[in-house]
Amino acid sequence: MKKLLSVALVLAMLLSAAAVLAEDTEYVFEAEYTELEGLEGLGVSGSPTGIGLVTENAKASNGYFVGNLGTASPITFIIKSDADAVATMKMTVGSNILGSCVWNPTTLKITVNGEAIEYNEFTTDNGDDPMDQNNFKTRKIGDINLKAGENTIVIVAGENTYRSNLPSAPSIDCIKLTSAAALEMVESEASHEELD
């Protein structure tokens, strides 16, 4: 009996050590550091392009977000993973002053390594603060599969008529990936040069 107990104790210690090793880390990847060159946005007046899609905002993570997005301005995160792994994806988004909008796999497409993912519908709205009409909120998208090496996550306007009858997207501040794998984003040097 005593032997059995000590075996159980050793097993329990091994299991807790494994749990510590597998502890997940939350990584924050900024939309303003994705490659923006060549992207064409959708503004109220005129169409911002490239780094012009970035706006400063004190409430945004890292002080910036990308907005005025349309179908010609997909935001592409390139994420390196050290292993095949599952990551829980969240996304911090603002209203882009589009009013109340519903986002789902039809109105806002998210692809991981080329495959469209399903996620629970969420909404954005301008909020009550006249000084902060982006009203950033973090929304849970769900679990995604990453492979060892480079992964591509693309967020792009889907089928909607939210900006003067044209398809638009929410403002994107950052994505948050929680995983047991070690993750790193391949960031745009051009964005760093403009913003840092």
Ligand SMILES: [Ca+2]
């Ligand atoms: Ca940001």
